[in-house]
Amino acid sequence: MASLTNKNIILGVSGSIAAYKAPDIVRRLQDLGAEVRVILTQGGSQFITELSLQVTSRNKVHDNLWDKEVELSMGHIELAKWADAILIAPTSANTIANLASGKADDLLSSVVLASDCPILIAPAMNQQMYASASVQANLKTLTKHQTLIIAPESGKQACGDIGEGRLAQPIDIAKQVGNIFQTTKLSGKKVLITLGATIEAIDPVRYLSNHSSGKMGSALSDACIEAGAQVTLVHGNISVILNQKAQIISVMSAREMYQSVMDNIAGQDIFIACAAVSDYSTKNIEKNKIKKSEKTLILELTFTKDILQAVCKLTQKPLCIGFAAETQNLVENAQNKLKNKGCDAIILNDVSRCDLGFKSDENEVLFLTQENSIKIEKNSKQKLGRKIIEILSEQFF
Ligand SMILES: Cc1cc2nc3c(=O)[nH]c(=O)nc-3n(C[C@H](O)[C@H](O)[C@H](O)COP(=O)(O)O)c2cc1C
Incomplete structure (x- = not known):
């Protein structure tokens, strides 16, 4: 099935009577998952208003090469770089000649x-x-230049003539744009990933946390986006810049992460629990900063809710992938986690090694399911993320 998830599409609208169908084309592209920006020619603006296209595309319409303000922000070169594909529909005879x-x-x-x-x-x-x-002749030249022509239909025309020249159906136009992108098994799938470290406040200044940087979760997010998935990220404390094509939700504590995952899990196809969630939180957060004293300080900690286990227990559960960061009895502990939590796969990493895991740019993992154990050799987290998503697609879809 054609998919435009995570794809940026420029829709050029030129001066044909069929330009009134452009808002419908915008909608059809969006239905396939595209982000759409419209360029309206002067001819096009005689047949459809900028406002209709701005409202449907949810973006400012670009219509002037000579706009000094626009050239400072998203000028014509930025627009050209932004696009994954340019569709001109309708295309007038004049624009074809240009x-x-x-x-x-x-x-x-x-x-x-x-x-x-x-x-x-x-x-x-x-x-x-x-x-x-x-x-x-112009169409032949454009075909030689690798431009794809979406053939017009035959039938009764606005001017009363009958023949070939009517704009193709908006739904078919959108599908043809979708068809130029390679689809993967994850195209259009919804993936929720947790990443980073949770923060459990002790008082207004101090907290309990861990060394997770969010690098592995971010690499998985990039790999899913590359594969055409729709990604939601629920992150704690991180030291990476996240892909803006994902929906990003920022939380602090394990309790907030639990709540955010539960609020967003409905309709997800895959859940990847990559965050380092604190197993304990402080029973009471002190309102004021705890004063320094020489006495031993005892903090009372309570157990936090297990997010992965809770998602695995849902009646409409997505495919659930957990991470096990272990320092001893690695495989045994990971297999227990797989069984006890009821998830579909566990990605095991050895955090006792100082060259891998937390904060490091590299990792080496074991992809464990009930039936299989696949070792993914030491590699950058970015490459490892792609490999994990490739294995996940092969094993489960
Ligand atoms: C009422 C009317 C309808 C038109 N319909 C079309 C059309 O369907 N296709 C086309 O190629 N040109 C059509 N034209 C001519 C174009 O609008 C004209 O060539 C214009 O310069 C195109 O500008 P553009 O290619 O920069 O958008 C029409 C003109 C008028 C006045």
Whole structure:
């Protein structure tokens, strides 16, 4: 199935009577998961308002090559780099001629020239115009330049003529854009990942926490996004910059992380518990800073709720993957965790080694299921993340 999850699509709208269908095309692209930005040509603006396209795309419409303010922020080169694909629908005969001759005298043609992503055009015009030698010659040139042509339909036209030239159906146009991207087994799947360290307050200044940096969870998030999944991240304390294509939720304590996971778990296909969640939290958080004294300080700690176990017990449970950070009896402890929590796989890492695990950029893990044990050799967390997601896709989807 075509998917545009995590894909940035520029929709160019040019001066055809069919431009009134552009908001519908925006919606269809969004239905497949795309983020859409619209470039409206001067001709296009005669047939559809900027406002309709701004509201449907939920983004400012770009319509002027010479806008000084815009060139300071997302100018034409940034727009070209932002796009994973450019779709022009409808494409007027004039825009087809501009593209075929390599002109760059408006925003849309400049962005097309400045971009190295796939270009798709959906011509729409009077049947006689479409059949004309010039339009056909221009289309041939564009095909030679690797532009994908979404053929128009035949039928009754707005002008009363009957023939080939009607804009293809918006749903089919969106599907054809989706089809140019390779789909993976995770395309369109929803994945919730916890990462980082929770923080358990002792008083307004001090807390209990651990060494987790969030690097492994962030690498898994990147791998899932690359594979076309829709990712939600619930993170505690981290020292990495997260991929902005994910929905990001920031929490502090184990209790907050539990609540946030439970609030967001419905509808998820996969849950990956990668966070280092504190097993204990302080029974009472002191309102004021505890004064220094020479007496022994005793903190009363209570057990926190087990997030992975709670998700595994849900009646509509997603595929559940846990992490086991062990320092001794590694495999035995991880296998017990797999059984006791009822999850589908455990990723075991040895945190006693100082060259791996917490804070390190590298890791070496064992992917354990009831039936299999797959060793993933020492590698960067980024590559390891991809490998884990590849194995997960093969084993479970
Ligand atoms: C009422 C009307 C309808 C038009 N419909 C089309 C059309 O469907 N397809 C087309 O290629 N040109 C059509 N045109 C001509 C274009 O709008 C014109 O060539 C314009 O310069 C295109 O500009 P653009 O390619 O920069 O958007 C129409 C013009 C008018 C006045």
